[in-house]
Amino acid sequence: GAGVSQSPSNKVTEKGKDVELRCDPISGHTALYWYRQSLGQGLEFLIYFQGNSAPDKSGLPSDRFSAERTGGSVSTLTIQRTQQEDSAVYLCASARTRGNEQFFGPGTRLTVL
């Protein structure tokens, strides 16, 4: 596709359920990033992939959060046993490689009831 796409665009879930958020980066981009945007806060870095490896997971807030990337392309962010404080917009970005311009997807708005 022409840009970074994310699905779903909106997700409402009940506390305690697991959710999966998907990111399709721009074709050929080796670097992929997940960020979280909470109300009134800036973007908080979660995890960085180079290819299928995640050399930097330092932003994941707890062990309920995990992510994987397959085929050097699609990435999935999984949140287990969701909590209300997980409610946020989750943004994915890709770049040709680390240090290059990051292109952002439209985000997934997650609401945990």
Added chain:
Amino acid sequence: GEDVEQSLFLSVREGDSSVINCTYTDSSSTYLYWYKQEPGAGLQLLTYIFSNMDMKQDQRLTVLLNKKDKHLSLRIADTQTGDSAIYFCAESLTGANNLFFGTGTRLTVIP
């Protein structure tokens, strides 16, 4: 960790200039960026400046960087209603993988 700060709101009249400010704490920045976020959309890169520059102009946009004071600003000349959005400054640091973002400034342009 790195702290990047912006004021939350700015209102201007259509046709006036807007100035959005950003301060940061870590001096090992390599590039500083301005992103625009419209409702329901991802972040769009507007412009960026290399950390050894002090000014960059791109059509209606002027970026000023005061490295001594760790202060970055974005000036939008002849602001239009289509400029209404949230503007984020962001910083890349030597050795860091991610960008560090400010809280965003919501710009409202009054017709």
